[in-house]
Amino acid sequence: MPVETTPPSLPEPPPVSASMARAHRAYWRFNVALIAVLMTIGFAVSFGVPLLAARLEHVRVAGFPLPFYIGAQGAILVYVALIGVYIVLMQFADARLLRESRTSEAGDR
Numbered sequence: 001m002p003v004e005t006t007p008p009s010l011p012e013p014p015p016v017s018a019s020m021a022r023a024h025r026a027y028w029r030f031n032v033a034l035i036a037v038l039m040t041i042g043f044a045v046s047f048g049v050p051l052l053a054a055r056l057e058h059v060r061v062a063g064f065p066l067p068f069y070i071g072a073q074g075a076i077l078v079y080v081a082l083i084g085v086y087i088v089l090m091q092f093a094d095a096r097l098l099r100e101s102r103t104s105e106a107g108d109r
Contacts, residue, residue, distance in 0.1 A: 045079075
């Protein structure tokens, strides 16, 4: 006969002030929106340019047709730029959340 065992209970998370909960929600909303925008740009570079390659054949960058340039090296540069943009903007978001955390802690004392 199987014996029923109760899984160990997880400890309760520490209480969070209302202002800190709002700051966390704003932080994650910003993070998700930023990721959505950057992924949309990445999608457009990955799939939009190749789909429009025939129409963009006459556009030249450094003497090469734009679809060739994007396919050969431009897309990689865009992806690296997107990573850099994400890093910089999330540094600002982290700093803002840290300021809110310190303000909340100072208000709780």
